[in-house]
């Protein structure tokens with residue numbers, strides 16, 4: 001009997017068997033061709049990593065247990081105790097917590113670079129500075145990073161550029177082509193796309209860095225399970241289609257919100273008024289994704305009335321699923337910041353973040369209209 005499945009089956013096994021010592025030798029001599037132990041590598045996690053590697057135009061990739069473990073791996077590829085890393089001030093809270101609270105305990109020092117100093121890095125780079133961690137599109141204000149300019153500056157200063165490309169996905173922007181050294185994703189978001197997976201991936205410009213990342217993943221036990229890998233690889237097959245829909249709906253919803261009298265401001269790179277609109281257009285090949293934020297009256301009760309009046313859009317503090325959801329930065333992702341930091345970033349009581357899904361845009365707009373009418 002010969003079985004030849006069209007789709008990679010789930011290799012739900014923790015270990016692989018060897019026929020004899022020659023097979024064991026083949027495992028060590030031909031890396032990537034054989035498997036030994038799932039923490040070291042599994043066909044499902046390898047398939048996911050290779051597919052994302054292709055999309056990001058990398059020279060090697062590693063699937064990890066979460067976006068957080070991908071970020072940890074990326075930092076560990078370049079930094080050790082006694083080193084210093086730079087991080088964009090507007091960064092995912094988990095990333096800053098990892099750097100400030102955990103890696104600092106292991107002797108890796110971090111300095112946050114305000115947006116205004118990002119492209120000069122004047123006064124920030126030291127002899128022991130190893131890398132700069134930044135995001136393609138920031139959360140929740142949707143600032144777009146000029147990755148080519150940043151990469152040039154990092155190269156000139158002799159430091160590596162690590163880009164969290166979660167909000168954009170490789171359909172919109174490919175940071176390695178713009179000069180980044182490593183790209184990471186929370187696969188939990190757009191790459192898997194259906195709000196049912198927690199996973200991460202790291203993609204490297206140099207094969208050597210990918211090999212080092214694989215070594216870190218194995219030794220720290222940051223591997224992704226076969227089933228989660230399979231689900232993520234399944235979701236990934238429709239990434240291109242989904243990103244086009246997310247982008248079309250994102251623009252339609254942003255335009256609707258922009259003209260609504262109860263909306264004070266909309267933050268979406270696809271709007272001509274967005275401060276980095278031209279850059280976003282160039283760097284994003286005309287697609288702007290499904291993430292946006294908007295501001296209503298700065299009153300807790302107005303926010304509650306808006307949320308309660310929505311019929312189809314739930315409040316769920318994550319993003320990038322096929323169905324639309326709202327989140328509330330002040331109470332979730334940016335809760336840990338000081339009031340001064342929140343105000344500086346524009347995160348006020350009335351700021352609502354929307355992860356626009358791939359439903360019919362008119363249905364979404366009707367639901368938002370209902371929510372805004374209730375304010």
Ligand SMILES: Cc1ncc(COP(=O)(O)O)c(C=O)c1O
Pocket residue numbers: 066067068069092094135139164166167185186187188198199200
């Ligand atoms: C931009 C960004 N990077 C990384 C992460 C962490 O990913 P995960 O939750 O998969 O560990 C998140 C999570 O929300 C995120 O939004």
